Amino acid sequence: EVQLVESGGGLVQPGRSLRLSCAASGFTFDDYAMHWVRQAPGKGLEWVSGISWNSGSIGYADSVKGRFTISRDNAKNSLYLQMNSLRAEDTALYYCAKDNYDILTGYLNYWGQGTLVTVSS
Amino acid sequence: QSVLTQPPSVSGAPGQRVTISCTGSSSNIGAGYDVHWYQQLPGTAPKLLIYGNSNRPSGVPDRFSGSKSGTSASLAITGLQAEDEADYYCQSYDSSLSGLYVFGTGTKVTVL
Numbered sequence: 001e002v003q004l005v006e007s008g009g010g011l012v013q014p015g016r017s018l019r020l021s022c023a024a025s026g027f028t029f030d031d032y033a034m035h036w037v038r039q040a041p042g043k044g045l046e047w048v049s050g051i052s053w054n055s056g057s058i059g060y061a062d063s064v065k066g067r068f069t070i071s072r073d074n075a076k077n078s079l080y081l082q083m084n085s086l087r088a089e090d091t092a093l094y095y096c097a098k099d100n101y102d103i104l105t106g107y108l109n110y111w112g113q114g115t116l117v118t119v120s121s
Numbered sequence: 122q123s124v125l126t127q128p129p130s131v132s133g134a135p136g137q138r139v140t141i142s143c144t145g146s147s148s149n150i151g152a153g154y155d156v157h158w159y160q161q162l163p164g165t166a167p168k169l170l171i172y173g174n175s176n177r178p179s180g181v182p183d184r185f186s187g188s189k190s191g192t193s194a195s196l197a198i199t200g201l202q203a204e205d206e207a208d209y210y211c212q213s214y215d216s217s218l219s220g221l222y223v224f225g226t227g228t229k230v231t232v233l
Contacts, residue, residue, distance in 0.1 A: 035222065037167075044123065044227035045159070045167065045210050059221040095166060104221050105214060107157035109178070111166040 002026040002110045004096045009115030012086055020115060022079040022096030027110075030054070030074035033099035035108060036081045038092035038117075048094070049081065053102035064090075086119045093117075124149060125211050125225035132231040133201045141228045143194045143211035149223060151192035154214040158187055158196045161208040170209070171196060198230070206232045 008020040020036070036048040049060045049070040058070055069082040079096055093116050097108040126144045133139040143156060150156055158171035169178055171187035174194065184200045194213075198205055211225035 037224075044208075045161075045212075045224040046123075047212075047222040047224060050222060100172070107155070107169065107172045107212065108159070108167075109169050109172070111168070113166050 002098065004098060004110060004112035006094060006096045006112045006115035009094065009117045011118045011120065013121050014087060014119055016086055017082070017084045018086060018117060020081040020083065020094055020096075020117070022112060024077045024079065024096075024098070027098070029072075029077040032102055033057075033104050033106070034072060034079045035097045035099060036070060036079075037095045037097055037108070037111075038090075039095070039114075040089075040092040043092075046092075050099070050104045051079070052104055057104050059104055083117070086117075088119050091117060091119045123226045124215060124223045125213060127209075127211060127225040127228045129226070130229045130231065132233055133198075134233045135201055135203065137201050138197060138199045139201055139230060140198075141196045141209055141211075141230070143196070143225045145192050145194075145213060145223075147192065148217035149192075149213045149215040150189065150194060152216055154216075156187065156189050156194035157212045158185075159210045159212065161210065163207070167210065201230075201232055203232050206230055 003025045005023045035050040067085045093114040095114045096112040098110040100106040100109045159167040160170045161167045174189040175187045215223045
């Protein structure tokens with residue numbers, strides 16, 4: 001059974017940093033691209049970032065480019081999102097999601113339950 | 122900022138058929154990229170509902186169907202049931218943006 005478990009969310013002041021983690025199990029992690037998707041309270045889904053199986057291809061939404069960094073450790077079956085210079089508008093539930101392909105061209109066939117990030121002073 | 126436009130809401134009585142549109146452009150749906158659909162039940166994570174425009178993952182009832190034409194796609198729910206009340210999102214790939222994956226604005230389906 002595929003499981004994606006996010007952690008690292010919390011309350012953080014504007015301008016500070018936070019690192020999210022996603023622990024994956026139930027599939028061969030290094031065979032697939034992975035993503036972060038967020039959902040602000042009461043709003044729709046927003047793709048944040050994606051990374052190919054070997055970290056050779058990475059993409060970011062314009063809203064986070066230059067502030068967020070996605071990475072993965074295939075030996076630890078883990079996905080990360082380093083979030084710097086956080087803003088109030090980054091407040092959201094952050095989902096880890098598995099792609100159905102190894103590169104960034106597919107769809108998201110499994111999702112975690114999310115970790116909440118609140119940016120407020 | 123979503124580049125795929127969906128109606129904010131649709132509604133129907135049990136047993137009826139409802140459709141949700143997803144309108145894109147020449148850099149995403151119109152460029153030939155596949156459209157995928159997700160269902161988000163209240164208080165839960167999104168779940169893949171339709172992939173590759175019209176394919177259902179195992180376990181998804183056949184009352185859900187998808188189609189694509191030109192720069193748009195549609196999700197149809199036939200025989201609407203109370204448990205179908207949820208938010209629905211389309212998703213595709215966009216070649217014009219640095220943000221490769223794009224979601225629709227989302228549609229709330231209400232069962233009357």
